[in-house]
Amino acid sequence: MAKSKKSGKGITSREENYSEWYTDLVQKAELADYSPVKGCMVIRPRGYAIWERIRDALDAMIKETGHQNAYFPIFIPESFLKKEAEHVEGFAPECAVVTHAGGSELEEPLVVRPTSETIMYDMFGKWIESYRDLPLLINQWANVVRWEMRTRLFLRTCEFLWQEGHTAHETYEEAEAETLVALEMYRKLAEEWMAVPVFTGVKTDAEKFAGALHTYCIEAMMQDGKSLQSGTSHNLGQNFAKGFDVQFQDREGKLAHVWSTSWGVSTRLMGALIMTHSDDKGLVVPPRLAPDQAVLVPIYRSDEEKQGVLDAAAGVCDSLKKAGIRVFVDDRDQYKPGFKYNEWELKGVPLRLELGPRDLKENKVMIARRDTGDKAPASMDGLDKTVAGLLDEIQKNLFDRAAAYRDALTREVDDYEDFKKKIADEGGFAISNWCGEPACETAIKDETKATIRLIPLEKGEATGECVACGKEGKHRAYFARAY
Amino acid sequence: MAKSKKSGKGITSREENYSEWYTDLVQKAELADYSPVKGCMVIRPRGYAIWERIRDALDAMIKETGHQNAYFPIFIPESFLKKEAEHVEGFAPECAVVTHAGGSELEEPLVVRPTSETIMYDMFGKWIESYRDLPLLINQWANVVRWEMRTRLFLRTCEFLWQEGHTAHETYEEAEAETLVALEMYRKLAEEWMAVPVFTGVKTDAEKFAGALHTYCIEAMMQDGKSLQSGTSHNLGQNFAKGFDVQFQDREGKLAHVWSTSWGVSTRLMGALIMTHSDDKGLVVPPRLAPDQAVLVPIYRSDEEKQGVLDAAAGVCDSLKKAGIRVFVDDRDQYKPGFKYNEWELKGVPLRLELGPRDLKENKVMIARRDTGDKAPASMDGLDKTVAGLLDEIQKNLFDRAAAYRDALTREVDDYEDFKKKIADEGGFAISNWCGEPACETAIKDETKATIRLIPLEKGEATGECVACGKEGKHRAYFARAY
Numbered sequence: 015m016a017k018s019k020k021s022g023k024g025i026t027s028r029e030e031n032y033s034e035w036y037t038d039l040v041q042k043a044e045l046a047d048y049s050p051v052k053g054c055m056v057i058r059p060r061g062y063a064i065w066e067r068i069r070d071a072l073d074a075m076i077k078e079t080g081h082q083n084a085y086f087p088i089f090i091p092e093s094f095l096k097k098e099a100e101h102v103e104g105f106a107p108e109c110a111v112v113t114h115a116g117g118s119e120l121e122e123p124l125v126v127r128p129t130s131e132t133i134m135y136d137m138f139g140k141w142i143e144s145y146r147d148l149p150l151l152i153n154q155w156a157n158v159v160r161w162e163m164r165t166r167l168f169l170r171t172c173e174f175l176w177q178e179g180h181t182a183h184e185t186y187e188e189a190e191a192e193t194l195v196a197l198e199m200y201r202k203l204a205e206e207w208m209a210v211p212v213f214t215g216v217k218t219d220a221e222k223f224a225g226a227l228h229t230y231c232i233e234a235m236m237q238d239g240k241s242l243q244s245g246t247s248h249n250l251g252q253n254f255a256k257g258f259d260v261q262f263q264d265r266e267g268k269l270a271h272v273w274s275t276s277w278g279v280s281t282r283l284m285g286a287l288i289m290t291h292s293d294d295k296g297l298v299v300p301p302r303l304a305p306d307q308a309v310l311v312p313i314y315r316s317d318e319e320k321q322g323v324l325d326a327a328a329g330v331c332d333s334l335k336k337a338g339i340r341v342f343v344d345d346r347d348q349y350k351p352g353f354k355y356n357e358w359e360l361k362g363v364p365l366r367l368e369l370g371p372r373d374l375k376e377n378k379v380m381i382a383r384r385d386t387g388d389k390a391p392a393s394m395d396g397l398d399k400t401v402a403g404l405l406d407e408i409q410k411n412l413f414d415r416a417a418a419y420r421d422a423l424t425r426e427v428d429d430y431e432d433f434k435k436k437i438a439d440e441g442g443f444a445i446s447n448w449c450g451e452p453a454c455e456t457a458i459k460d461e462t463k464a465t466i467r468l469i470p471l472e473k474g475e476a477t478g479e480c481v482a483c484g485k486e487g488k489h490r491a492y493f494a495r496a497y
Numbered sequence: 498m499a500k501s502k503k504s505g506k507g508i509t510s511r512e513e514n515y516s517e518w519y520t521d522l523v524q525k526a527e528l529a530d531y532s533p534v535k536g537c538m539v540i541r542p543r544g545y546a547i548w549e550r551i552r553d554a555l556d557a558m559i560k561e562t563g564h565q566n567a568y569f570p571i572f573i574p575e576s577f578l579k580k581e582a583e584h585v586e587g588f589a590p591e592c593a594v595v596t597h598a599g600g601s602e603l604e605e606p607l608v609v610r611p612t613s614e615t616i617m618y619d620m621f622g623k624w625i626e627s628y629r630d631l632p633l634l635i636n637q638w639a640n641v642v643r644w645e646m647r648t649r650l651f652l653r654t655c656e657f658l659w660q661e662g663h664t665a666h667e668t669y670e671e672a673e674a675e676t677l678v679a680l681e682m683y684r685k686l687a688e689e690w691m692a693v694p695v696f697t698g699v700k701t702d703a704e705k706f707a708g709a710l711h712t713y714c715i716e717a718m719m720q721d722g723k724s725l726q727s728g729t730s731h732n733l734g735q736n737f738a739k740g741f742d743v744q745f746q747d748r749e750g751k752l753a754h755v756w757s758t759s760w761g762v763s764t765r766l767m768g769a770l771i772m773t774h775s776d777d778k779g780l781v782v783p784p785r786l787a788p789d790q791a792v793l794v795p796i797y798r799s800d801e802e803k804q805g806v807l808d809a810a811a812g813v814c815d816s817l818k819k820a821g822i823r824v825f826v827d828d829r830d831q832y833k834p835g836f837k838y839n840e841w842e843l844k845g846v847p848l849r850l851e852l853g854p855r856d857l858k859e860n861k862v863m864i865a866r867r868d869t870g871d872k873a874p875a876s877m878d879g880l881d882k883t884v885a886g887l888l889d890e891i892q893k894n895l896f897d898r899a900a901a902y903r904d905a906l907t908r909e910v911d912d913y914e915d916f917k918k919k920i921a922d923e924g925g926f927a928i929s930n931w932c933g934e935p936a937c938e939t940a941i942k943d944e945t946k947a948t949i950r951l952i953p954l955e956k957g958e959a960t961g962e963c964v965a966c967g968k969e970g971k972h973r974a975y976f977a978r979a980y
Contacts (some may be wrong), residue, residue, distance in 0.1 A: 049569065050574060050616070051573070051607065054570035054619055057569075083546070086532070086540075087534045088609075088656055111597040112593045112597065115594065116646065146831075152542070157640065173570055173572070176569065441824075
């Protein structure tokens with residue numbers, strides 16, 4: 015027997031092995047590839063074009079909310095990392111270190127940034143003098159490096175692309191409000207653009223960012239019932255301000271340390287996108303993020319038919335483009351229509367239009383949806399509106415479908431045997447009471463592989479005793495196995 | 498006596514010390530700053546916003562000409578660099594090297610990319626099978642590192658941001674045509690967006706890219722008469738294809754190595770922009786690239802006046818925004834109008850609108866141009882058209898002014914004594930015959946500090962004997978001292 019059953023497209027089925035399905039799909043759909051540098055990926059054009067759209071959507075929100083982009087060095091003096099105790103502990107084991115440059119050994123090794131708090135705060139200290147310079151609202155799009163032993167394309171790679179917001183404020187309250195502004199941007203990005211429903215909430219101390227007072231997050235559920243942390247927003251308190259001596263003259267003329275935040279999402283979002291919507295036939299992408307929203311496949315048997323069909327196809331394509339739809343004609347002569355259908359299914363084009371001589375005669379075009387597989391004829395009259403309407407429908411259907419799937423696997427569980435069984439057999443989220451003790455949290459993790467993904471901002475208080483230890487409950491938390 | 502005379506803005510005058518003027522301006526206008534990592538800069542929000550506009554303008558052209566963006570790892574195995582002999586010789590001395598990662602020493606050191614030919618060709622070899630896969634037209638926006646000893650903000654930094662196009666073709670001719678497509682994009686970017694006039698041509702062997710058959714370039718002249726290489730496009734022949742064994746099955750079914758190109762522009766363009774247009778008062782930015790195209794400064798003496806003026810200012814601002822003009826009201830209460838005028842002159846806002854109670858009564862607004870300093874009243878009626886027209890005029894004036902300045906300092910010189918005098922006393926370009934001998938080129942450089950910036954694509958043939966050695970002339974070249 016073969017080790018795994020792959021489809022004609024070379025993709026393992028989800029049922030057979032979800033993890034292999036994912037890796038096959040990412041490579042076969044030409045989203046990303048392994049590079050010769052262990053743990054580092056190449057983001058191929060089809061993957062990068064989706065990432066560009068995610069980036070542009072978020073970048074617009076970041077600017078609308080008053081933040082400005084900047085760029086800080088990729089190298090950080092090793093000593094900087096050590097100025098915040100929890101921070102260095104969290105990141106030092108993952109650092110890549112430059113020891114030589116320009117042909118000689120450096121006096122002080124340089125760390126390739128795993129995140130930029132330390133290098134930014136050193137500059138913030140130079141720029142901030144008084145409360146008039148606050149809030150300072152900076153964002154950076156950059157590559158970062160965290161040396162991981164076990165990597166997976168997009169989900170966990172030694173180098174990844176991300177944005178990191180870093181802000182400084184006069185008060186704790188303002189910093190706290192900022193972390194929630196960032197969290198809301200991430201929720202909107204996930205739900206409205208990626209069609210990925212997310213839960214929002216706060217992390218436990220065990221799961222928070224190294225150096226933060228507390229960390230907010232968005233968590234999405236993948237098709238295999240595991241949770242994927244998709245974005246985080248940290249209230250850093252005055253920890254970094256004190257480490258880097260970032261002080262300002264306050265409204266009373268006294269010196270005070272700034273209150274700061276940081277928040278980021280990364281190319282990991284590509285993993286969330288893929289594992290929320292795609293299927294055994296290949297990639298499924300929400301229309302708002304699809305580089306190509308529709309492909310038109312011309313169908314003909316003779317040279318005579320060919321010219322008429324191609325001319326009509328060009329006309330349809332033009333009129334759709336005028337309506338703002340991203341469409342192209344696949345007029346490659348060496349491939350049969352069936353081959354093309356397969357290819358664009360694999361690569362996730364939301365709509366396929368088929369146009370042959372008979373369609374032309376009947377003034378219609380056949381339209382197939384990637385999300386449902388439904389296929390129906392549509393009149394050439396008002397085709398731009400029909401196509402735009404279908405794209406909206408697909409966007410909505412993908413979100414609704416994912417939300418329904420997630421909600422069916424999200425349930426309140428108040429019995430530990432039931433908890434263990436549900437986590438092991440079905441996956442998904444268990445909403446359960448927790449005593450608030452890190453030791454209990456660890457014990458649950460050791461026994462079930464489930465961690466507390468978040469404590470929701472509303473209804474986060476316990477309704478009874480801890481699901482695991484039976485002591486007095488403190489929080490009502492979302493537990494799941496996670497990526 | 499003080500070491501240097503600085504203006505009230507803290508900027509050395511250009512006449513006194515051009516180099517200090519540049520560094521003062523970049524920092525005072527908050528475009529960039531020195532970082533704690535030697536040789537690496539921080540690009541501040543005002544600088545980054547201009548860079549984003551340069552990037553977006555070029556990115557649109559790159560996509561229009563059929564290229565796709567992708568992302569490759571920042572790390573390159575040291576052995577890769579050695580696969581092309583000239584390439585390693587050119588770049589090895591400048592490399593930053595990661596020797597440790599994840600807490601242990603790496604088996605093979607990783608070089609932080611100084612350019613990505615080698616890592617890309619390794620992947621191209623996996624992706625390209627037949628002529629149907631060609632041309633492969635890839636572009637990457639990324640940070641690169643070249644360890645320089647003497648650095649200057651934007652012009653020469655250890656880390657910089659750039660785009661690098663990398664393409665593979667079936668034939669030499671197609672690769673050659675591609676290098677010229679890239680060159681033309683760079684010319685358009687420089688002239689139409691940055692308002693920086695450039696000469697285009699080919700480099701001599703001494704000045705070409707390490708590993709290329711030949712290198713095309715755009716060269717701009719700065720206000721101090723020195724040339725700045727602002728973009729390069731390389732025909733790489735089959736050098737990298739052979740080094741990385743990138744072969745394809747050609748139309749006859751035979752295996753052949755691809756022909757390839759690479760081309761790039763970087764944050765160095767920011768230096769070209771600044772040193773072409775700015776003055777002793779601060780930054781001058783062409784309106785197409787200015788993040789803020791106009792600032793409206795309200796003028797009032799009493800609280801009574803204030804409300805009326807601010808309301809009117811908001812109305813003007815809204816109507817200009819509706820016309821697509823990037824405008825803001827500087828309503829900061831703690832500063833006087835004169836202070837604001839100074840600040841926005843320093844920071845390079847192309848137009849300043851002044852609005853006071855008398856202007857309001859007369860239904861007009863005072864408009865001051867940053868490029869000429871001219872100031873004149875304009876009617877409130879049709880103000881959006883007036884402002885849009887002025888922005889176009891400024892864009893054109895900046896280009897024309899820079900072209901006139903450059904052309905006055907670009908002259909044919911056929912006598913070596915005259916050549917030496919002109920280069921030393923006036924700077925600019927000397928167009929002179931050259932014998933084609935590298936030894937003669939070096940001798941000229943040693944004696945005059947002038948190098949051959951380019952041989953033009955048209956009229957590049959010598960008209961007489963070599964200006965320096967008197968031997969038979971081969972090329973008519975553009976000589977200049979350069980950054």
